[in-house]
Amino acid sequence: MAAYDCDVLVIGAGIVGLSTADAITHAAPGTRVVVLEKEPGPARHQTGRNSGVIHSGIYYPPGSLKARFALQGSAEMVKFCAEHDIPHEVTGKLIVATDRAELPRLHSLIQRGREHGLPVRELGPAQIAEYEPEVRGLAAIHVGTTGVCDFGAVARQLARLAMDAGARIAYGEEVTAIGRRPGRVAVRTAAGTVYRARALVNCAGLQCDRxxxxxGDPPGMRIVPFRGEYFTLAPERASLVRGLVYPVPDPAFPFLGVHLTRGIDGAVHIGPNAVPALAREGYGWRTIRPTELVGTLAFPGAWRIARRHWRYGAGELRRSLSRRAFADAVRRLLPSARDEDLLPSPSGVRAQAVLPDGTLVDDFLFAESPGIVHVLNAPSPAATASLPIGREVAARVLGVLGASWR
Known part of the structure; x- marks a missing residue:
């Protein structure tokens, strides 16, 4: 049984875990960092299965961690991509109201964008057509700082930077046990390897509460996985969408609704919806893990979500089971979209933290205990804001170590 001694163990090689490792190695040179990842490579789950949008921060309440991280992180992400030749583009986006009931919420977003200092422009129907000729709406906002990039490539670059600075990344190492003594944390993996460190960072995403x-730290929440299903516009119809088009979000549910995203590959991605997944990594209806499903069903918060949001959830489920229903949602924004224009694309799963009373945690959630920093909720815009989030987590763990930024 091999033992590997280091200062900090980071569990999870998604974009937040890798940003944390990179931030530690650059803030405190000489700090020995090991990243443990159960998959054979980085960014295999949430990081590599999203729409690739660099979010501006317009949705998030002033003073929230989401707002702070997104406003700072979006500019940093564009700069990072440019410095490292990672494909990206600042496209701007439209948030479009298609119903009069949405207009007050749209106007609230305009005000919030101005409070954040974002370049927002109010648009009427004719001005919407200037940006997106095929999109229809009563009114819209244009947000100039939104863009797209390849977050998987960002994660791989962060891994290279961390390793160049002395970090080690161990793939294929699934954590199965954690032991603690004063001043030391020991981790055993499924392969039987033991890693001993002075401090631990939990960036395990879908597995963070586990x-x-x-x-030995009760997280006070549970990850309830929601699958987001995507379609891609048929290539011959991709010209229907020039950039990024979003509906006005429903404030009662922390998802942005079905939106249209022209990615860096030129393809137009449509989605996601949000339906309960039957496994934490349940990217399709056929993926069922009974133990995980039973755990979710035994959690009181899951039933309280269902009772509170059953109408919303029924609509999402209908769109999951019917391409026509999904296309109907798309046609609210893009009337010329046909059912046959929508081609199935890979799904993603969101690690949604839920409290026992059924509250969906809507901001970043960190917890600390002796020797350990836990990232228990890293919702969108986590990929956008991964650089400042990594520094935040690094500062917390260096504080645990008694180290200082240098």
Whole structure:
């Protein structure tokens, strides 16, 4: 049984875990960092299965961690991509109201954008057509700082930077046990390897609450996985959408609704919806893990979500089971879209933290205990804001170590 001694163990090689590792190695040179990842490579789950949007921060309440991280992170992400030749583009986006009931919420977003200092422009129907000739709406906002990039490539670059600075990344190492003594944390993996460190960072995403419990820290929440299903516009119809088009979000539910995204590859991605997944990594209806499903069903918060949001959830489920229903949602924004224009694309799963009373945690959630920092909720815009989030987590763990920024 091999033992690997280091200062900090980071569990999870998604974009937040890798940004944290990079931030530690550059803030405190000489700090020995090991990243443990159960998959054979980085960014295999949330990081590599999203729409690739660099969010501006317009949706997030002033003073929230989401707002702070997104406003700072979006500019940093564009700069990072430019410095490292990672494909990206600042396209701007439209948030479009298609119903009069949405107009007050749209106007609230305009005000919020101005409070954040974002370049927002109010548009009427004729001005919408100047940006997106095929999109229809009563009114819209144009947000100039939104863009797209390849977050998987960003994660791979962060991995290279961290390793160049001395970090080690161990793939294929699934954590199965965590032991603690004063001043030391020990982790055992499925392969039987033991890693001993002075401090641990839990950036395990879909598995973060499980890791917290392995460490003996009740997380006070549970990850309830929601699958987001996507379609792609048929290539011959991709010209219908020039950039990024979003509906006005429903404030009662922390998802942005079905939107249209022209990615860096030129393809137009449509989605996601949000339906309960039957496994934490349940990217399709056929993927079922009974133990995980039973755990979700035994959690009181899951039933409280269902009771509170059953009408919304029924609509999402209908769109999951019917391409026509999904296309109907698309046609609210893009009337010329046909059912046959929508080609199935890979799905993603969101790690949604839920409290026992059924509250969906809507902001970043961190927790600390002796020797450990847990990232228990890293919702969108986590990929956009991964650089400042990594520095935040690094500062917390260096504080645990008694190290200082240098």
């Amino acid at each position: 890791i917290a419990r392995l460490a």
